[in-house]
Amino acid sequence: MSEMKVYADHAATTKLDPGAFDAMKPFLLEEYGNASQPYSFARSARAALKEARRTIADCIGASPEEIFFTSGGTEGDNWAIKSIAMSGTALARNRVVTSAIEHHAVLRSCGAIEREGHPVAYLSPDGEGVVSCRVLENSIGGDTALVSIMYANNEMGTIQPIRELAEIAHRHGALFHTDAVQAAGHIPVDVRKSGVDLLSASAHKFNGPKGTGFLYIKNEVRNGSRILPYQDGGAQESGLRAGTENIAGIVGMSEALRISCAEMEERAGHLARLEEEFLGRLRGHGLDFRRNGAGAAYGRIPGNISVSFRGASGEALMHRLDLMGVCVSTGSACDSNSTELSHVLRAIQAPPEYAYGTIRVSLGYENTAGQAAYIAGCIAKILS
Ligand code: PLP
DSSP states (O other), rough: SSSSOOOOTTTTTTOOOOHHHHHHHHHHHTOOTTTOOOOOOHHHHHHHHHHHHHHHHHHHTTGGEEEEEESHHHHHHHHHHHHHHHHHHHTTTTTTEEEETOOOHHHHHHHHHHTOOEEEEOOOEOOOOOOHHHHHHHHHHHHHHEEEEEEOOTTTTBBBOOHHHHHHHTTTEEEEEEEEETTTTTTTOHHHHHOOSSEEEGGGGGOOOOOOEEEOHHHHHHHTTTTOOOOOOSSGGGBBBBSSSOHHHHHHHHHHHHHHHHHHHHHHHHHHHHHHHHHHHHHHHHHOOEEETTTTTTTTTTTEEEETTTTTOOHHHHHHHHHTTTBBSSOOOOGGTSSOOHHHHHHHTOOOOTTTEEEEEOOOOOOOHHHHHHHHHHHHHHHH
């Protein structure tokens, strides 16, 4: 086992920001009142909830009442897709259009509504992992309730033309949801500018605590009765998502998002330099590789690098790197039990001689140029 430890799987999860941790502590140890109780001891929990909702809304250009706290990205995706598909039935719109490269939280939610009789179209991306407007135009119709396309892909970081896709959905009378789990806190996300109706995000992807997230639901969607309660019980989250709020988690998430947005530009610059260092070193070692999504028309999430090495095994590479103290993932870490080629690599038709040798190196702002060079050096050693 190596002494050197390099965590390079930030698309899977991130370390809690110390500032977020500090903000959380009082709500775990001292101010632990139930925000729904009317007495004064619960006042600070209530105030913190209100403040966190405002902070998150400000970070994404929303109004506070449009932010609904969830347990993470998976819940937000399930809620948005199942709810809008169901409410669409009464409007003779029961179809959902999504893409073949979505996270399983979206794909399996779509599978569930298909079993309930809702037709679902899975759009193919181009070879760079981008869903084009033309492909959506060819698939959408007057029977479409919802279009759900991820803001950025988790395996390659490729960013989608969200504003343009949302515009097409609206032109056909459909609502637009985006899974922004990989985008929020990493690139500028503005719900008004992008025109999305629903957006899901997850705190642990931007240095917030695990098990906390939010779903943005545009006021018009709620007022039009298109969103159905996710779970029934108490009156929390305007009666749409019952259950005592996780105040510490919510406060940690809002502080982590605030810090991520404030530091975004600086971190993106640092990550771009690390990417250059890593890829330059790989080339310097004379390795035969391709970067997936390299030519993505709308760019990629900073630090997310999917690389495929000719004739290699991504699985073996990941385990050998682990022994050298380096954490990376093969394909998507959310489905690490599978040795099959990922659905994303299949969808972009990655050449098989490279595709099986794929790893995802996702760097974070705490990684250094020395660590990027070390990872490349380890890969070269393993492959030689
Ligand atoms: N959507 C995307 C794009 C993701 O990358 C992930 C997690 O990796 C999720 C959804 C699920 O988020 P959570 O772990 O918060 O449930």
